[in-house]
Amino acid sequence: MTTLPIPVASPFFHYHQNQLFVENCSIKALAQQYGTPLFVYSKAALVHQWHTYQKVIDTYPNTLICYAVKANSNLAILNLFAKLGAGFDLVSGGELFRVLKAGGDPAKVIFSGVAKQVWEIEAALDAGIKCFNVESIPELDLIAQVAQRLGKKAPISLRVNPDVDAKTHPYISTGLKENKFGIDINVAAAIYQKALDNPFLEIKGVDCHIGSQITEVAPFVDAADKVIALLQQLKEKGIALSHIDMGGGLGIRYLDEEVVEPLEMVRKIKDKLHKAGFDNLQLVLEPGRSLVGNTGVLLTQVQFIKPTEARCFAIVDAAMNDLIRPTLYDAYHGVLPVLIQDIPKQTYDIVGPICETGDWLAKQRELAIQSGDYLVVESTGAYGFSMASQYNTRPRAAEILVDGEQSYLIRERETLAQLVALEHIVE
Numbered sequence: 001m002t003t004l005p006i007p008v009a010s011p012f013f014h015y016h017q018n019q020l021f022v023e024n025c026s027i028k029a030l031a032q033q034y035g036t037p038l039f040v041y042s043k044a045a046l047v048h049q050w051h052t053y054q055k056v057i058d059t060y061p062n063t064l065i066c067y068a069v070k071a072n073s074n075l076a077i078l079n080l081f082a083k084l085g086a087g088f089d090l091v092s093g094g095e096l097f098r099v100l101k102a103g104g105d106p107a108k109v110i111f112s113g114v115a116k117q118v119w120e121i122e123a124a125l126d127a128g129i130k131c132f133n134v135e136s137i138p139e140l141d142l143i144a145q146v147a148q149r150l151g152k153k154a155p156i157s158l159r160v161n162p163d164v165d166a167k168t169h170p171y172i173s174t175g176l177k178e179n180k181f182g183i184d185i186n187v188a189a190a191i192y193q194k195a196l197d198n199p200f201l202e203i204k205g206v207d208c209h210i211g212s213q214i215t216e217v218a219p220f221v222d223a224a225d226k227v228i229a230l231l232q233q234l235k236e237k238g239i240a241l242s243h244i245d246m247g248g249g250l251g252i253r254y255l256d257e258e259v260v261e262p263l264e265m266v267r268k269i270k271d272k273l274h275k276a277g278f279d280n281l282q283l284v285l286e287p288g289r290s291l292v293g294n295t296g297v298l299l300t301q302v303q304f305i306k307p308t309e310a311r312c313f314a315i316v317d318a319a320m321n322d323l324i325r326p327t328l329y330d331a332y333h334g335v336l337p338v339l340i341q342d343i344p345k346q347t348y349d350i351v352g353p354i355c356e357t358g359d360w361l362a363k364q365r366e367l368a369i370q371s372g373d374y375l376v377v378e379s380t381g382a383y384g385f386s387m388a389s390q391y392n393t394r395p396r397a398a399e400i401l402v403d404g405e406q407s408y409l410i411r412e413r414e415t416l417a418q419l420v421a422l423e424h425i426v427e
């Protein structure tokens, strides 16, 4: 008897009679219906993850959860979160376009990012967003100029860089002095004063986001301590804020990580705010990965098994263009067979067909597989499709959303004609 593996996104992904299912749909049937590579998301898992944040809202009603669109920006997913009551955290005018198209409420939109362009600031002011998270003095000046031209007052927060170690991968750490993000917390008070004196700016809050895939509470608490010290400085200057935005960053289980529940993290921050006398501030959070990461998989088919002297490769039809995280961060993603078979296990490197040595999805995995089999790469609901490219002129994968026995195509597979549609040959 082979023991069945337990998917990290169990029970939404689970084995039944040696076959992998998502909710009530057989993954093999989905592969046959929609083709591969295919991103498969579970609606029940998305709703479940939302509820981990809904608990925060139920406990502390003065909280706004702004889903970080960059994690997974499919319109169907944005629409689902909008219906559940989410706000949105954006980093581009493109993301604003998506959120409005998906039915998001602009009054619950936060606009982050280190360099907003004029057209993006205009679009956000026109839409009537809740707040810009401003990351530098020149950006503050530009936002004020655009607001003046449009005859508006721009709502702003300063994104401060608290110089705390989020203890995560250096590429996804954002709250250290040497990172490009935010304004040095030690000079922020003076910049708030400058904003206060500008009639085209309206100070709303303070923001900090220290990094991603954080699996401890301590870095959030350290950051909160520093932000609270700034709040006290501002209070002394007579500058009152209406919200504090602690960003996103909560990690998920890819392998065996112990993760922090949103409510546990928020309790610690809320206690600090309470002790410092800032209970009145609305708490804003910008979670991305923790809402969507473990709600989806990348479904792929083994094309060839290629044994070499050094390694045995399982060459699959998904590649680094579909999922760049292993290449970019050396990230671990679980790999599961769709069918459990009674054949010998072997150790494989799971690689794609792209002409790069870095084109791998997983290394040294024990699997009982053969060519033609389907595999899923786990935990790919966040920063999977949203970071996909068309490198090697590979159409981007399709995306589906499963709800019970039903599946819905939420993004069609790109066609070759679409890949070249914007190009022109010079006669």
Ligand SMILES: Cc1ncc(COP(=O)(O)O)c(C=O)c1O
Residues within 6 Å of the ligand: 068, 071, 089, 112, 113, 209, 211, 212, 213, 247, 248, 249, 250, 286, 287, 288, 289, 290, 382
């Ligand atoms: C400003 C900002 N907010 C929110 C997020 C979402 O982070 P995460 O997906 O780790 O929750 C990010 C990405 O790290 C970000 O840069």
Ligand SMILES: N[C@@H](CCCC[NH3+])C(=O)O
Residues within 6 Å of the ligand: 070, 172, 212, 213, 325, 382, 383, 387
């Ligand atoms: N894209 C990254 C996280 C960066 C988040 C954006 N600040 C990842 O896949 O883990």
